[in-house]
Amino acid sequence: MILFIYDKTFEGLLTAVFHAYSRRTFPDRLLAEGEPLPLFYDEVVTIHTEEDKCDRVWKGLQKRLAALSLSVLTVAWLSEQEGVDLLLFRYIRKALDTPQSIELNFGDPDVLEVSKVWKKVSNERLRVMQFLRFQKAADGTFFAAVAPIYNVLPLVIPYLQDRFADQTWLIYDLKREYGYYYDQKEVTEVRFETKEAHLLSGLLSESLMDKDEKLFQQMWKEYFKSIAIKERLNPRLHRQHMPARFWKYMAEKQ
Amino acid sequence: MDESVLEKLKILAESAKYDVSCASSGTSRSHKSGMVGSAAGWGICHSFAEDGRCISLLKIMLTNYCMYDCAYCINRRSNDLRRATLSVSELVSLTIEFYRRNYIEGLFLSSGVVRSPDYTMERLVRAIKDLRLIHHFNGYIHMKSIPGASQELVNEAGLYADRLSVNIEIPNEKSLQVLAPEKDFNSVFTPMRYIQQGVLQSAEERKRFRHAPRFAPAGQSTQMIVGATADTDKDILYLSSALYQRPTMKRVYYSGFIPVNSYDNRLPALKQPPLVRENRLYQADWLLRFYQFKVDEIVNDAYPELDLEIDPKLSWALRHTEAFPVDINKADYEMLLRIPGIGVKSAKLIVVSRRYARLGASQLKKMGVVMKKAQYFITCHELPMQTVNEMSPEAVRRLLTQKSKKTTDDRQLIIQFQDQ
Numbered sequence: 030m031i032l033f034i035y036d037k038t039f040e041g042l043l044t045a046v047f048h049a050y051s052r053r054t055f056p057d058r059l060l061a062e063g064e065p066l067p068l069f070y071d072e073v074v075t076i077h078t079e080e081d082k083c084d085r086v087w088k089g090l091q092k093r094l095a096a097l098s099l100s101v102l103t104v105a106w107l108s109e110q111e112g113v114d115l116l117l118f119r120y121i122r123k124a125l126d127t128p129q130s131i132e133l134n135f136g137d138p139d140v141l142e143v144s145k146v147w148k149k150v151s152n153e154r155l156r157v158m159q160f161l162r163f164q165k166a167a168d169g170t171f172f173a174a175v176a177p178i179y180n181v182l183p184l185v186i187p188y189l190q191d192r193f194a195d196q197t198w199l200i201y202d203l204k205r206e207y208g209y210y211y212d213q214k215e216v217t218e219v220r221f222e223t224k225e226a227h228l229l230s231g232l233l234s235e236s237l238m239d240k241d242e243k244l245f246q247q248m249w250k251e252y253f254k255s256i257a258i259k260e261r262l263n264p265r266l267h268r269q270h271m272p273a274r275f276w277k278y279m280a281e282k283q
Numbered sequence: 284m285d286e287s288v289l290e291k292l293k294i295l296a297e298s299a300k301y302d303v304s305c306a307s308s309g310t311s312r313s314h315k316s317g318m319v320g321s322a323a324g325w326g327i328c329h330s331f332a333e334d335g336r337c338i339s340l341l342k343i344m345l346t347n348y349c350m351y352d353c354a355y356c357i358n359r360r361s362n363d364l365r366r367a368t369l370s371v372s373e374l375v376s377l378t379i380e381f382y383r384r385n386y387i388e389g390l391f392l393s394s395g396v397v398r399s400p401d402y403t404m405e406r407l408v409r410a411i412k413d414l415r416l417i418h419h420f421n422g423y424i425h426m427k428s429i430p431g432a433s434q435e436l437v438n439e440a441g442l443y444a445d446r447l448s449v450n451i452e453i454p455n456e457k458s459l460q461v462l463a464p465e466k467d468f469n470s471v472f473t474p475m476r477y478i479q480q481g482v483l484q485s486a487e488e489r490k491r492f493r494h495a496p497r498f499a500p501a502g503q504s505t506q507m508i509v510g511a512t513a514d515t516d517k518d519i520l521y522l523s524s525a526l527y528q529r530p531t532m533k534r535v536y537y538s539g540f541i542p543v544n545s546y547d548n549r550l551p552a553l554k555q556p557p558l559v560r561e562n563r564l565y566q567a568d569w570l571l572r573f574y575q576f577k578v579d580e581i582v583n584d585a586y587p588e589l590d591l592e593i594d595p596k597l598s599w600a601l602r603h604t605e606a607f608p609v610d611i612n613k614a615d616y617e618m619l620l621r622i623p624g625i626g627v628k629s630a631k632l633i634v635v636s637r638r639y640a641r642l643g644a645s646q647l648k649k650m651g652v653v654m655k656k657a658q659y660f661i662t663c664h665e666l667p668m669q670t671v672n673e674m675s676p677e678a679v680r681r682l683l684t685q686k687s688k689k690t691t692d693d694r695q696l697i698i699q700f701q702d703q
């Protein structure tokens with residue numbers, strides 16, 4: 030068994046592809062630095078991420094795959110799922126080795142699996158776009174916290190930037206402990222050293238809220254209650270469309 | 284903003300909730316500087332009410348006072364319920380503040396008819412005009428066009444709204460006259476025609492002048508109540524199909540009748556709304572719009588009602604066994620769509636992937652084909668030939684409608700105690 034050890038970044042993965050081709054040996058497992066090695070193996074290769082090698086692989090992929098498929102790869106990477114790196118490795122290898130394009134060959138298990146992972150991440154992105162709730166703070170910043178299962182925040186930014194272009198906002202990922210801040214000009218990634226209460230619970234305390242915020246939340250809650258038709262109540266469907274893991278941060282479900 | 288608006292919001296949302304449409308699709312607009320918001324072309328549902336229906340727009344009435352006395356409507360003038368009217372500034376601030384918090388995609392504005400259709404329509408148009416021009420709201424606006432309103436007002440509304448709609452409610456003119464004596468088909472279809480004319484005219488103008496104003500870019504929709512009258516599914520679907528032939532009709536909604544005025548004996552007394560029938564109608568509607576079915580294939584004189592037990596596509600397949608089995612690796616896209624268990628997505632996946640290699644049952648399953656249904660209607664790389672033709676439609680139907688009545692766990696040892 031051949032093991033590749035790399036730094037668990039997308040660039041690192043592409044560098045690993047480069048080294049695999051230059052050595053003509055392909056890994057059976059991809060490990061992170063510091064991860065315990067399995068009991069039996071033949072060879073361990075440590076990959077150091079190098080920008081020029083990563084670029085060469087990416088350029089090679091650009092020749093073989095359409096822009097859409099490349100974005101499928103990067104989006105699937107954001108799933109951060111166990112084993113997604115090896116799956117992408119196999120996909121990239123197939124894309125480079127097969128003379129004709131493999132992008133639409135959904136009979137191939139790897140191609141189908143990549144598109145399924147992509148679909149899962151895109152769905153999570155959509156859910157964040159749907160269920161993200163801004164709370165207006167006293168200084169006029171709109172604050173929203175989410176805890177998505179995949180790392181979809183970077184994918185949501187274009188939507189937020191387009192829609193809420195004329196307001197200052199901060200969106201924060203509670204799980205991965207980072208966020209994006211928009212100052213009506215540009216978006217910057219932010220991390221906080223000290224975690225205040227709202228960076229842990231996701232909800233602004235009343236002292237931090239804008240004076241009308243409470244009222245609007247209450248109005249939205251009442252609206253949410255009144256719009257449901259009692260004769261058609263369907264808790265299962267409700268839960269299916271709006272997964273319970275989002276409820277914690279939504280005004281109407283408080 | 285104060286507490287009184289909260290009360291009004293409750294009353295007016297209660298009154299508006301029976302309108303089914305909450306779609307925010309059909310218009311794509313990116314942000315413009317100095318304006319609030321954008322419109323996403325595919326629409327986004329920002330919440331789901333406890334009945335499982337999507338909340339995409341702030342669905343609200345400007346007022347729930349109404350001079351009409353339609354038997355099926357909760358807001359009829361003879362009903363004793365709390366009435367309220369929103370001022371334009373209250374409406375604007377609600378919409379924009381909700382929008383800024385990502386609660387909604389935009390506004391769905393309707394109204395009870397006060398004084399005259401034109402008077403009401405004018406107030407609605409003024410509200411959305413203010414929202415667009417003074418408050419620079421760039422989100423989605425769906426406005427109800429009031430039956431009987433004049434063409435000038437409809438034309439003005441189309442400039443500010445993304446979608447306009449007029450509800451048919453009752454699919455048959457005679458029943459409509461019984462239930463809503465103040466309305467007739469003419470008062471419904473005339474504004475529909477105005478909207479269509481406006482859209483087509485603006486499309487024509489935009490070909491010549493790039494900056495000609497857009498008119499209701501997301502087209503129009505309508506709604507029919509199901510189960511309030513004796514109309515069959517055939518009547519309903521023939522009407523929808525005729526409406527879809529028109530160039531601007533994007534959606535027809537079906538609303539299972541909820542007896543809101545149970546004292547009115549012109550209406551049937553139902554224990555619960557006909558939800559299964561409503562679902563089957565939506566499935567048939569999808570067959571019309573996305574599966575290239577003709578309406579007379581779904582319902583006709585021999586089968587005027589949809590089968591409540593099985594979906595309309597399966598029902599068609601069981602009536603037309605001569606068309607099956609279909610070879611997955613050879614059949615064209617149109618035929619793939621007609622196989623029960625294969626939807627638009629899996630049909631497209633099949634069409635692109637079978638160029639590389641012949642597909643087998645396990646691959647189909649992974650692609651998302653519902654093999655439980657599809658297995659009786661297809662042949663593929665290796666599937667055994669136990670199709671609907673070998674088995675008979677009745678047997679397939681029985682297999683597919685069987686409810687698993689397994690209440691006991693077979694891993695559990697059952698000890699039978701004899702009664703003494």
